[in-house]
Amino acid sequence: MTPADPGGSGVAGREGEPLLRVERLVKHYALRRGKKVLTAVNDVSFALWPGETLALVGESGSGKTTIGRCVLRTIPITAGDIWFDGRNLTRLSARELRPLRVGIQAVFQDPLDSLNPRMRVGAIVEEPLLEHFRLTSNERSEQVAQALERVGMAPDLLHAFPARLTPSQQQRVAIARSIVCRPKLMVLDEPTSSLDPLTRSEILELLTDVQRETGISYLLISHDLVSVRHIAHRIAVMYLGEIVEQGAIDTVYETPSFPYTRALLELAPSIERRMAGQEPEVQLTGEIPSPIDLPPGCYLASRCPFVLDECNDRHPDLEPLDPSHHSRCLRETGWLPPIAPGT
Amino acid sequence: MAAIDPVERPDAAEPASRAPDAGGVNAAVVIGGFLAFGSILLAVFGPLIAPYPPMDANPGQQLLAPSGTHWFGTDDVGMDVFSRVIAAPRIDLGIALSATVLALVIGTAIGGIAGYFRTWWSEAIMRISDLIQSFPVFILAMVLVTITGQEIWIVVVVIAFVNVPLYVRLIRAELLSLRERTFVEAAIVLGVPPLRIIRRHLIPNVLGIIINQASITMGVAMLLTAGLSFVGAGVRVPTPEWGLMIATGASSIVTGQWWPSVFPGIALSLSVFGFALFGDGVARMLGSRERGA
Numbered sequence: 081m082t083p084a085d086p087g088g089s090g091v092a093g094r095e096g097e098p099l100l101r102v103e104r105l106v107k108h109y110a111l112r113r114g115k116k117v118l119t120a121v122n123d124v125s126f127a128l129w130p131g132e133t134l135a136l137v138g139e140s141g142s143g144k145t146t147i148g149r150c151v152l153r154t155i156p157i158t159a160g161d162i163w164f165d166g167r168n169l170t171r172l173s174a175r176e177l178r179p180l181r182v183g184i185q186a187v188f189q190d191p192l193d194s195l196n197p198r199m200r201v202g203a204i205v206e207e208p209l210l211e212h213f214r215l216t217s218n219e220r221s222e223q224v225a226q227a228l229e230r231v232g233m234a235p236d237l238l239h240a241f242p243a244r245l246t247p248s249q250q251q252r253v254a255i256a257r258s259i260v261c262r263p264k265l266m267v268l269d270e271p272t273s274s275l276d277p278l279t280r281s282e283i284l285e286l287l288t289d290v291q292r293e294t295g296i297s298y299l300l301i302s303h304d305l306v307s308v309r310h311i312a313h314r315i316a317v318m319y320l321g322e323i324v325e326q327g328a329i330d331t332v333y334e335t336p337s338f339p340y341t342r343a344l345l346e347l348a349p350s351i352e353r354r355m356a357g358q359e360p361e362v363q364l365t366g367e368i369p370s371p372i373d374l375p376p377g378c379y380l381a382s383r384c385p386f387v388l389d390e391c392n393d394r395h396p397d398l399e400p401l402d403p404s405h406h407s408r409c410l411r412e413t414g415w416l417p418p419i420a421p422g423t
Numbered sequence: 424m425a426a427i428d429p430v431e432r433p434d435a436a437e438p439a440s441r442a443p444d445a446g447g448v449n450a451a452v453v454i455g456g457f458l459a460f461g462s463i464l465l466a467v468f469g470p471l472i473a474p475y476p477p478m479d480a481n482p483g484q485q486l487l488a489p490s491g492t493h494w495f496g497t498d499d500v501g502m503d504v505f506s507r508v509i510a511a512p513r514i515d516l517g518i519a520l521s522a523t524v525l526a527l528v529i530g531t532a533i534g535g536i537a538g539y540f541r542t543w544w545s546e547a548i549m550r551i552s553d554l555i556q557s558f559p560v561f562i563l564a565m566v567l568v569t570i571t572g573q574e575i576w577i578v579v580v581v582i583a584f585v586n587v588p589l590y591v592r593l594i595r596a597e598l599l600s601l602r603e604r605t606f607v608e609a610a611i612v613l614g615v616p617p618l619r620i621i622r623r624h625l626i627p628n629v630l631g632i633i634i635n636q637a638s639i640t641m642g643v644a645m646l647l648t649a650g651l652s653f654v655g656a657g658v659r660v661p662t663p664e665w666g667l668m669i670a671t672g673a674s675s676i677v678t679g680q681w682w683p684s685v686f687p688g689i690a691l692s693l694s695v696f697g698f699a700l701f702g703d704g705v706a707r708m709l710g711s712r713e714r715g716a
Binding site (some may be wrong): 152154177178179181182184185186188189190193194195196197198199207208211212254257 | 604605606608609610611612613614615616623624627628630
């Protein structure tokens with residue numbers, strides 16, 4: 081796989097240009113002591129087509145949220161390029177970027193913290209319209225009402241403060257604020273992880289409905305593999321700042337190739353498997369290596385149950401297994417036993 | 424019953440444990456508000472309701488003791504102390520309020536910018552604030568008024584100037600943590616320019632703290648106004664002003680005529696106390712509302 085065509089070959093049946101193309105993205109954090117750097121994102125490339133959902137999954141600290149922030153351009157990036165809708169976002173100044181922000185919106189993990197406690201619901205949803213469009217006050221109210229109705233909020237909550245709302249309503253307001261100016265891309269940073277299970281499925285359903293109606297693309301950042309399977313089309317598994325496996329959602333869930341993906345999937349809660357009394361087959365041992373001193377070989381080598389000698393020396397590339405499935409394992413494709421039923 | 428009791432008790436205890444706090448807040452607001460509002464009323468109507476013209480010397484009636492005709496007595500040139508005490512808030516409050524508003528607006532603007540942007544010049548602003556704050560406020564104000572001139576507007580500007588660093592530090596410190604909140608990141612993602620983020624998203628969230636600080640500044644500014652006049656660096660005789668009255672009356676205390684300086688002293692104390700109490704109470708009420716109580 082060449083850097084110029086990241087993940088592109090991985091998707092069959094995509095036409096035209098991707099909406100978002102991230103190329104060789106690197107994000108380092110300089111540490112105070114000494115001259116060491118923490119590698120949060122390590123040479124990550126992927127693409128996202130219109131109307132599609134790509135899920136970035138991984139543990140805390142795997143760099144998935146950092147990627148989201150780089151795409152949103154709220155933090156400076158160390159190296160790489162981010163192409164959105166034909167523009168290279170990394171080459172633009174903050175001022176040049178501002179008008180383009182109308183196309184990229186976000187929903188964050190903590191709904192209450194993402195809403196200004198001093199602003200009422202109506203003002204919160206109206207704000208993007210004020211920034212990006214010249215509309216009369218009536219036109220704005222109409223758009224706000226439409227957006228709130230779309231996310232299932234009662235009109236009488238227009239004048240409520242966020243603290244008075246339930247978490248579900250808070251997240252709906254955040255979604256209304258994001259969709260009110262009809263963006264092409266939305267970064268969903270753990271949008272359901274602070275919600276209870278019932279609310280979670282409501283919000284996920286809302287997001288899929290919005291996607292079906294508007295053809296918006298989602299970059300979904302999550303560690304909740306159950307939710308991911310419901311709404312994502314493709315998945316990229318992150319480990320220590322790099323993508324270790326990437327492919328169509330069903331392919332990766334049914335035939336995971338990288339041992340870490342296997343372990344993650346087997347840890348995901350499954351009532352059927354629990355009831356059948358099955359133990360996870362692939363279990364990782366030991367601790368995740370430090371992102372400050374990355375090992376020279378495969379980053380998983382110290383924890384992998386299938387480790388080979390050469391895993392400790394050679395850092396594997398993301399290789400295609402088939403056109404829609406890439407993996408970073410040195411072992412032969414299909415070596416891992418098929419996953420137990422009931423996932 | 425025994426099983427229900429321990430469950431019910433925390434519920435019953437909660438309003439009781441909250442009540443004294445809420446009552447205290449209300450008392451502070453009521454008493455402070457009464458005193459502060461009284462001072463403001465006097466600032467507006469004092470000169471109009473004064474029984475005698477507050478600046479009219481009356482050579483035949485010097486240093487008369489408090490009586491039915493002169494409630495607070497008269498001073499060393501025969502001016503009615505009561506009329507002067509109730510006419511003074513227009514000067515004292517006028518100077519203090521203008522200085523407070525000026526300090527608040529300038530300090531909040533500078534502090535907001537220094538708290539949002541983290542660049543070398545925001546550091547420089549802080550070092551300059553440190554420098555100004557390293558001088559004793561009163562000495563600095565005295566020197567500045569003396570070298571620039573004893574006009575009322577200069578007193579206002581100087582009192583504002585010495586208070587600006589307080590606001591800069593306060594607002595910046597609050598913003599440093601506030602700007603890490605997700606709603607600020609959300610505003611950046613929405614494409615809101617930095618100055619508008621400061622104005623629309625950050626400052627409204629520190630309003631309670633600003634109001635609290637303003638009421639403290641109000642008291643400090645009144646003390647400074649009075650203090651400057653007391654040492655002869657503020658407004659001049661015969662302007663009715665509490666500090667000046669205390670200073671001119673002080674010479675009479677040794678001969679037993681306490682009234683020309685004690686009454687303005689009491690008035691000044693009550694007014695300063697009232698603003699401090701009111702501001703503190705309001706800030707606490709705003710704080711509890713924000714927590715959703």
